[in-house]
Amino acid sequence: MSEALTLPTRRNEDFRYADLNALETLWPIAAEPIAVAEGEEGSLQVMLEGDAPVARHLVITLAKGAVFDLRVLSAGPVYGRIAIDVRLGEGADFTLGAAQLATGSENLEIVTKVVHTALNASSRQIVRSVLAGHAVGTYLGCIGVERGADGTDAEQSVRAMLLDRTATANAKPELEIYADDVKAAHGCAVGELDGEGLFYLMSRGLPPMAAKRLMLQAFLAEAFAGAPAAQALESAAQARLEAILS
Amino acid sequence: MLKIENLQASVADKPILKGLSLTVNPGEIHAIMGPNGAGKSTTGYVLGGRPGYEVTGGSVDFLGQDLLGLEPHERAAAGLFLGFQYPVEIPGVSFVQFLREAANAQRKSRGEEPLSGGEFLKLAKEKAALLKMDMDMLKRPVNVGFSGGEKKRAEMVQMGVLDPRLAILDETDSGLDIDALRICGEGINAIMRQPDKAVLLITHYQRLLDYVKPDFVHVLSAGRIVKSGGPELALRLEDEGYEAVVHEAAA
Ligand SMILES: Nc1ncnc2c1ncn2[C@@H]1O[C@H](COP(=O)(O)OP(=O)(O)OP(=O)(O)O)[C@@H](O)[C@H]1O
Ligand SMILES: [Mg+2]
Numbered sequence: 001m002s003e004a005l006t007l008p009t010r011r012n013e014d015f016r017y018a019d020l021n022a023l024e025t026l027w028p029i030a031a032e033p034i035a036v037a038e039g040e041e042g043s044l045q046v047m048l049e050g051d052a053p054v055a056r057h058l059v060i061t062l063a064k065g066a067v068f069d070l071r072v073l074s075a076g077p078v079y080g081r082i083a084i085d086v087r088l089g090e091g092a093d094f095t096l097g098a099a100q101l102a103t104g105s106e107n108l109e110i111v112t113k114v115v116h117t118a119l120n121a122s123s124r125q126i127v128r129s130v131l132a133g134h135a136v137g138t139y140l141g142c143i144g145v146e147r148g149a150d151g152t153d154a155e156q157s158v159r160a161m162l163l164d165r166t167a168t169a170n171a172k173p174e175l176e177i178y179a180d181d182v183k184a185a186h187g188c189a190v191g192e193l194d195g196e197g198l199f200y201l202m203s204r205g206l207p208p209m210a211a212k213r214l215m216l217q218a219f220l221a222e223a224f225a226g227a228p229a230a231q232a233l234e235s236a237a238q239a240r241l242e243a244i245l246s
Numbered sequence: 247m248l249k250i251e252n253l254q255a256s257v258a259d260k261p262i263l264k265g266l267s268l269t270v271n272p273g274e275i276h277a278i279m280g281p282n283g284a285g286k287s288t289t290g291y292v293l294g295g296r297p298g299y300e301v302t303g304g305s306v307d308f309l310g311q312d313l314l315g316l317e318p319h320e321r322a323a324a325g326l327f328l329g330f331q332y333p334v335e336i337p338g339v340s341f342v343q344f345l346r347e348a349a350n351a352q353r354k355s356r357g358e359e360p361l362s363g364g365e366f367l368k369l370a371k372e373k374a375a376l377l378k379m380d381m382d383m384l385k386r387p388v389n390v391g392f393s394g395g396e397k398k399r400a401e402m403v404q405m406g407v408l409d410p411r412l413a414i415l416d417e418t419d420s421g422l423d424i425d426a427l428r429i430c431g432e433g434i435n436a437i438m439r440q441p442d443k444a445v446l447l448i449t450h451y452q453r454l455l456d457y458v459k460p461d462f463v464h465v466l467s468a469g470r471i472v473k474s475g476g477p478e479l480a481l482r483l484e485d486e487g488y489e490a491v492v493h494e495a496a497a
Contacts, residue, residue: 197335200334201348204344214339
């Protein structure tokens with residue numbers, strides 16, 4: 001227990017890319033418990049905005065048949081961390097849609113541990129990062145499937161778009177599977193904006209910034225698709241995008 | 247309207263255009279034909295300002311401006327439209343949203359008022375109807391999942407909405423079925439056959455020229471215009487092939 005109060009070091013995998021100086025000012029991070037009862041549904045939007053460092057730790061427990069939809073927008077902090085631990089009961093369903101937008105020397109990270117503890121639970125994580133300047137964007141995502149949690153359906157889709165060669169994306173999806181009948185799909189990609197697409201849009205009269213914004217909005221929208229508050233998230237993301245591009 | 251003089255350009259350090267000259271006046275339709283790899287699409291890209299297409303010599307004047315000194319979006323606002331041989335798919339970006347933003351960006355740079363959502367939709371509907379294109383298609387992401395022919399029609403809808411002074415149409419006829427060919431041909435005439443507009447039509451076949459009758463036909467080979475003539479040149483090319491005609495020009 002006392003261990004949780006000790007400031008982590010880089011040797012701790014979950015903090016490998018963290019800004020330890022910023023973390024020191026935030027430590028210890030209080031865990032925020034969220035429990036969804038049997039058969040209930042819940043949703044939450046978390047926005048990390050403003051430029052002050054911030055670190056959150058959500059601990060989510062989903063009972064049998066519970067459904068939870070979590071959306072995260074990290075856009076602004078010099079250091080922004082959100083750790084998400086989820087335990088899914090039988091037939092529970094968890095969605096994470098997260099977008100991180102960073103520029104300058106900002107460092108944003110999402111660290112998830114999603115554990116399927118019983119039969120037929122499903123989880124999907126969609127993480128989209130747009131990184132400019134010398135920014136660092138990290139996703140560390142571990143999916144655990146406990147013994148007996150057959151019928152698990154777990155999905156991770158992680159993509160980062162680098163607007164400058166100097167930006168860094170870290171992505172590490174991990175699987176720890178102790179059941180037999182498990183569907184686990186993960187995709188991970190780091191890329192740049194498609195130059196051909198950009199030229200096509202510009203050839204129609206869109207200035208470079210507007211062309212990039214349109215393509216990046218579409219890219220980020222994947223993280224917000226189906227969210228109860230998709231509109232609010234999209235417009236907050238758009239405002240930050242415009243600031244990053246200008 | 248367009249005056250290309252001794253244009254030279256390279257792609258990936260490989261010289262492609264090797265002294266291309268061409269003058270297009272308002273009201274004229276010019277066809278450019280020529281063998282695969284001659285540099286036809288490259289000409290369109292260089293005029294459109296595509297990154298990676300490096301101009302190494304020559305000049306291009308468009309409506310009194312140095313075209314080569316403008317950014318791609320500035321060329322569009324100046325009145326240039328490039329119809330792509332292979333229109334690009336852009337996942338997640340809605341066709342109508344993109345086209346409205348593009349039209350309004352052009353209008354803004356010309357000091358005109360932006361089109362309201364309603365005005366834009368009315369205009370888009372009118373042009374879609376002209377090209378017999380289902381409006382529902384335009385609500386989809388740009389070109390995603392469009393068939394080859396649908397992509398080409400969508401290019402023409404864009405041209406109709408953007409209302410350019412000069413359209414460079416790169417193989418608009420390829421991929422079109424027989425009816426679509428006629429519809430696109432008539433669309434090009436309706437949109438572009440005006441005294442103050444001009445068209446540069448890149449094509450391999452006479453079939454499009456049956457609908458859009460050119461005033462001049464040029465043969466582009468190995469990065470230069472090697473022969474120019476009237477509409478009869480296209481017919482002769484179809485009969486005799488490039489080989490014979492290009493040889494005769496070289497001799
Ligand atoms: N990125 C590139 N790198 C190297 N060579 C290139 C590149 N793009 C084009 N080329 C070359 O430039 C030449 C001209 O190509 P272009 O597409 O302009 O031909 P085209 O006349 O349009 O041919 P087609 O009738 O087949 O459409 C070709 O030899 C092509 O291989
Ligand atoms: Mg070509």
